[in-house]
Amino acid sequence: MSDKILLDVKGLKQYFNVGRPDEVKAVDDVTFHIYEGETFGLVGESGSGKSTTGRTIIRLNEPTGGEVIFEGKDVTKIKGKEELRKFRREVQMIFQDPYASLNPRMKVNDIIAEGIDINGLAKSTEERNARVNELLKTVGLDPNHGTRYPHEFSGGQRQRIGIARALAVKPRFIICDEPISALDVSIQAQVVNLLQDLQHDQNLTYLFIAHDLSMVKHISDRIGVMHGGKLLEVGTSDEIYNYGVHPYTESLLSAIPLPDPDYERTRTRIKYDDSVEKDGQVRTLKEITDGHYVYASDAEVKFYRDKIQAKKA
Ligand SMILES: Nc1ncnc2c1ncn2[C@@H]1O[C@H](COP(=O)(O)OP(=O)(O)OP(=O)(O)O)[C@@H](O)[C@H]1O
Ligand SMILES: [Mg+2]
Numbered sequence: 001m002s003d004k005i006l007l008d009v010k011g012l013k014q015y016f017n018v019g020r021p022d023e024v025k026a027v028d029d030v031t032f033h034i035y036e037g038e039t040f041g042l043v044g045e046s047g048s049g050k051s052t053t054g055r056t057i058i059r060l061n062e063p064t065g066g067e068v069i070f071e072g073k074d075v076t077k078i079k080g081k082e083e084l085r086k087f088r089r090e091v092q093m094i095f096q097d098p099y100a101s102l103n104p105r106m107k108v109n110d111i112i113a114e115g116i117d118i119n120g121l122a123k124s125t126e127e128r129n130a131r132v133n134e135l136l137k138t139v140g141l142d143p144n145h146g147t148r149y150p151h152e153f154s155g156g157q158r159q160r161i162g163i164a165r166a167l168a169v170k171p172r173f174i175i176c177d178e179p180i181s182a183l184d185v186s187i188q189a190q191v192v193n194l195l196q197d198l199q200h201d202q203n204l205t206y207l208f209i210a211h212d213l214s215m216v217k218h219i220s221d222r223i224g225v226m227h228g229g230k231l232l233e234v235g236t237s238d239e240i241y242n243y244g245v246h247p248y249t250e251s252l253l254s255a256i257p258l259p260d261p262d263y264e265r266t267r268t269r270i271k272y273d274d275s276v277e278k279d280g281q282v283r284t285l286k287e288i289t290d291g292h293y294v295y296a297s298d299a300e301v302k303f304y305r306d307k308i309q310a311k312k313a
Contacts, residue, residue, distance in 0.1 A: 006036040006205050012066035014056045026052040028229035039206040041216030044226035050209045054175040058091050089119055092166035096178035098158035102150040108161055109146035115169040135164040156187035173205045214256045217241050225249045235292040245307045246294050248272045
């Protein structure tokens with residue numbers, strides 16, 4: 001991981017149905033950055049705005065406000081189709097449901113080659129086919145199976161197809177939106193290992209979205225905790241896992257099953273009461289200790305600093 005910021009998200013807002021009774025602030029003033037070569041884990045319960053954050057970064061949504069600086073350029077300002085196509089070569093997305101995200105009527109070879117074709121990345125059919133074969137091998141699939149259709153593959157294999165499709169355009173940054181949640185537990189580690197190997201070999205940067213803190217802990221360098229469209233806490237994996245202080249982070253931590261059954265039976269799950277945030281005070285994400293950010297009011301800064309210190313003592 002370098003200290004060069006690859007993606008800088010500033011005050012990102014994504015509201016839906018603005019001005020209507022069903023208005024949703026799916027992403028509400030979210031600020032974070034991701035270093036080159038880093039894996040940034042984004043966790044939170046269903047509906048917290050994780051996918052919307054990812055989709056807005058990659059411009060599948062038109063952002064309501066804020067900036068998304070990638071490689072020094074604000075991608076929210078991209079207007080032309082051509083410029084957007086170039087940006088989407090650099091930034092790819094892998095989805096939770098590997099079946100729904102693959103066209104069932106297309107052969108796997110053609111699914112993987114789509115980005116190569118659209119971007120004119122192969123000079124000849126031979127080069128295109130050779131590249132697809134290489135991609136199939138890279139993700140651990142048999143190149144002879146490229147003429148098959150998605151339904152002929154298992155869930156884990158389909159996710160490998162989705163990964164090959166993303167890699168085909170040689171991206172620098174991949175948004176992994178719960179890429180293993182739909183897979184059997186026995187298969188999850190294999191796909192995670194593949195993603196980690198690829199990151200290492202191809203110097204990739206990941207935004208890794210998950211429900212579960214225990215899942216992202218091992219693969220993330222840093223973690224952001226999201227709830228109700230807000231980023232509530234950010235820090236290194238170890239810091240969040242061991243010294244997370246926002247009540248919502250604490251509730252997530254208390255929900256992770258413990259390996260020791262005796263201890264597991266006696267410990268209490270903390271339930272998050274979000275009325276603490278509805279007291280009329282102005283809160284923003286603030287750096288409480290070095291690199292450890294918490295969504296807090298001015299008055300709460302000292303409280304959280306003391307809380308971190310107490311946990312570390
Ligand atoms: N296109 C849309 N139109 C209206 N509301 C939307 C749209 N997309 C998302 N939302 C709403 O935005 C909120 C955040 O949704 P989002 O899918 O980002 O959550 P999530 O954290 O990814 O949840 P999950 O863990 O279930 O995938 C939800 O209330 C959702 O209903
Ligand atoms: Mg989602």
